[in-house]
Amino acid sequence: MATSDNVSSDNKKICDMFDDAFELFNSFDKCPDPMNETTFQAKVKRCMHLFEETTKLVSAADIFSSNERYDELPTEHLRYFLLPAFLGELSLKLCNGSRTDIVNMADVYFKDFLSRCIDYGLSSRESNSRSISALPIDSSSGQHAQLTAMVGSRNAKLQKFREQKELENRLKILQECMDTKEVDEDTTRDYYITIIKMYVMKARDELDSLAMEKQILEHMEKAFEDYFVAEESESRCSSSSSHSRRRLPPKPLKPVIITKDEVQKAVYGAGYPSLPTFTVQEFYDQRVRDGIFPDSTKILPADLPKPLQQMTDEDIEAEQLKADEEKDQLEDDDDPEAIERARAMDEYKDDHRRGWGNRHNRS
Structure with missing residues (x-):
């Protein structure tokens, strides 16, 4: 009695773990996150861990x-057929790590799933063998045989498409019931x-795709190996004969300045020495925007000084008179700066007579 209770408890534990992983697995179809997102990858790894733990428990139980058919199994055990199929699909969602390792792991999962389905009568061995190791059409066969094979392949694909649609429609109805x-x-x-x-x-479609991807990965791996071997041999040759090679002089440094616009860069090039950057x-x-120069639009014409060409003798006398009055006014006010400046000018005139200047080499 105790043994029967332990078996029932273990089955319930396995069933609950599978249901949790299956619910997380179904959520990936509605997940808006991109596949390479960190959160998405974390969910994939967590789901894979749950399915792997379930697989270990199923193996231990x-x-x-190999001597049974699927109709002889209890209903609660049928779901465990899907473990390798789910793990194979999840492994293809991984973005980290070697792609070759991911492809090989998915290939093992899908083949294990199909092998168990064949053993239990859920799939035919003939269709599975055609999917896994499909043989190409012999080139020596006649044209009629090739056309016949192409027609047969097309009919098989149409039949497969119809069966898949029927299964999808049936699954929708059953999902509503579940x-x-x-x-x-x-x-x-x-x-x-x-x-x-x-x-x-x-799984058959995935195995066909994985077989083609394996060929591509092998070709890429071989191409990379050839490239690295060539690079390594070239580096060895260059290091051994470096003393006999003449080093090319380095390129001269070009001055880099901020040019005014892209047209200058295109016509003259950055750093053209004779090109003014402003008119x-x-x-x-x-300068007006910086407040250094006055704005000519805000100055009244009466306030502007007259040019020299327009100034008459009266204007010149008036200007001179105005300057003398300002000078006298400063002297009357006893401005210390004006007095000091006048004294310095008088001393300068006493020490420097008119016409002295630079008399070097002059008689």
Whole structure:
């Protein structure tokens, strides 16, 4: 009695772990995150860990044997057929690590899934063998035989497409039934068998794709090896004969300045020595914006000084008179700066007579 209770407890534990992983697995189809996102990759690894732990428990419980058929298994054991198929699909979602290792791991999972389905009668060996090791058409055969093979391949693809659509429609109906509270055993059994048959077709397609990807990866790996070997041999030759080679002089450094616009860079090149970066008007406008020069638009014409050409003798006398008055006013006010400046000028005139200047080499 105790042994029966332990087995029932273990089965319940395995079933709960599978259901948790299966719920997380179904959430990936509705996840908006990109596949290479860190959170998405963390969910994939967590789901894989749950399925791997479930696989270990299933192996320890000896649920499967090679001398049974799927109709002899209990309904709660049918879901465990999907473990390698789910692990194979999840492994293809991994973005970190070697792609070759990921492809090889997925290949093992899908082949293990198809092999068990064949042993239990869920898939035919003939269709599986055609999928895994499809032979190319013999080039020596006649044109009629090639056309016949092409027509047969096309009909097989159409038949496969129709079967897949039927399984998808049936799975939608069964999923609605599974979402209800009360589900009978026949519905549950039909639900998991339908999923298994869908993944049988999907696993065959994935194996064909993985076989082609393996060839591409092998070709890329060989190309990289040849490239690195050539680079290594070239570096050895260059290091051994470096004393006989004449080093090229380094390129001269080019001055880098901030040019005014892209047109200058395109025509003259950056750092052209003779090209002004501003016109006179642009320079004046820049000074006005900086507050250094007055704005000509805000100055009244009466306030502007007259040019020399327009000044008459009266204007010149008036200017001189105005300057003398300002000078006298400063002297009357006893401005210390003006007095000091006048005394310095008188002393300078006493020591430097008019016409002295530079008398070097003059008689």
